[in-house]
Amino acid sequence: MLPPVKKDRVITQLPTSFSPNAALHAKDGFHPQVKAACQVQKTDTVSFNIAKVIVVGDVAVGKTCLISRFRKGAFDKNYKATIGVDFEMERFEVLGVPFSLQLWDTAGQERFKCIASTYYRGAQAIIVVFDLSSESSLTHARQWLEDAMKENDPSSVLLFLVGTKKDLSSPDQLVQIEEEAIRLSEEIKAEYWAVSAKSGDGVGDFFFRVASLTFEANVLSEIEKSGSRHVGDIIRLTDRTEADHKPSKRKSNCC
Ligand SMILES: Nc1nc2c(ncn2[C@@H]2O[C@H](COP(=O)(O)OP(=O)(O)OP(=O)(O)O)[C@@H](O)[C@H]2O)c(=O)[nH]1
Numbered sequence: 299m300l301p302p303v304k305k306d307r308v309i310t311q312l313p314t315s316f317s318p319n320a321a322l323h324a325k326d327g328f329h330p331q332v333k334a335a336c337q338v339q340k341t342d343t344v345s346f347n348i349a350k351v352i353v354v355g356d357v358a359v360g361k362t363c364l365i366s367r368f369r370k371g372a373f374d375k376n377y378k379a380t381i382g383v384d385f386e387m388e389r390f391e392v393l394g395v396p397f398s399l400q401l402w403d404t405a406g407q408e409r410f411k412c413i414a415s416t417y418y419r420g421a422q423a424i425i426v427v428f429d430l431s432s433e434s435s436l437t438h439a440r441q442w443l444e445d446a447m448k449e450n451d452p453s454s455v456l457l458f459l460v461g462t463k464k465d466l467s468s469p470d471q472l473v474q475i476e477e478e479a480i481r482l483s484e485e486i487k488a489e490y491w492a493v494s495a496k497s498g499d500g501v502g503d504f505f506f507r508v509a510s511l512t513f514e515a516n517v518l519s520e521i522e523k524s525g526s527r528h529v530g531d532i533i534r535l536t537d538r539t540e541a542d543h544k545p546s547k548r549k550s551n552c553c
Contacts, residue, residue, distance in 0.1 A: 303391040313506045332517045336393035349512035354442040355427030356435040357406035360462035363495035380405040382413040392513040418449035423456040430461040457488035464494040
């Protein structure tokens with residue numbers, strides 16, 4: 299039996315995007331069909347609803363710190379490279395329905411890239427991270443995205459472009475790099491966010507947005523697949539047990 303979802307992980311409304319290109323993603327709230335499906339479902343019939351999220355980007359851009367800041371509210375200034383992939387699960391409740399994000403933190407180091415890429419498949423969201431104080435990490439973002447997309451269906455994956463280490467840049471430096479980041483995010487149809495794992499700025503809002511949008515996409519996809527007119531069945535159709543989604547660390551011979 300899983301413990302109840304923490305009170306500060308309860309989502310009742312679609313969080314606003316604080317992205318500078320928010321207009322691109324503006325929505326009044328959750329899709330009406332999603333709200334209807336959630337209203338009639340009985341939470342005791344629901345076990346787990348899960349979205350796989352992969353986090354990619356250059357070495358030391360701050361992928362691990364971004365996840366730790368949200369999950370543990372902590373920031374570690376010492377760099378410890380991710381070896382291959384790390385996996386974390388964060389539980390939410392969205393519109394009364396238990397929902398989890400499987401967060402796959404992949405290594406940015408070239409020598410681990412091959413191992414990490416074997417975990418890209420089946421993602422519902424891809425978070426491409428770059429460092430706001432490093433132009434080259436933004437230039438490489440496109441390649442990270444292309445590699446991650448090779449393993450996924452572009453029509454069903456949500457994309458986020460996240461600039462980290464906002465605390466390190468002056469407003470003038472930020473304007474310059476953000477211009478390019480916003481241009482890229484519009485081109486690849488990603489939501490752009492600027493955050494700091496050190497101060498926590500934007501981190502919570504960002505993950506709440508990821509959880510809400512992936513939840514909504516999951517339910518809508520089930521509605522479409524089932525063609526069901528009985529919205530009460532939708533949530534039950536999307537039920538997946540946590541056990542069904544336990545990652546199996548596959549061995550790879552590719553590196
Ligand atoms: N000032 C500042 N430093 C940060 C921030 N986020 C991460 N760092 C620092 O950047 C370094 C790398 O952070 P990580 O989170 O380990 O980077 P990573 O992208 O996971 O690295 P790999 O696992 O090698 O791919 C660490 O020394 C962090 O303390 C931030 O928001 N602000």
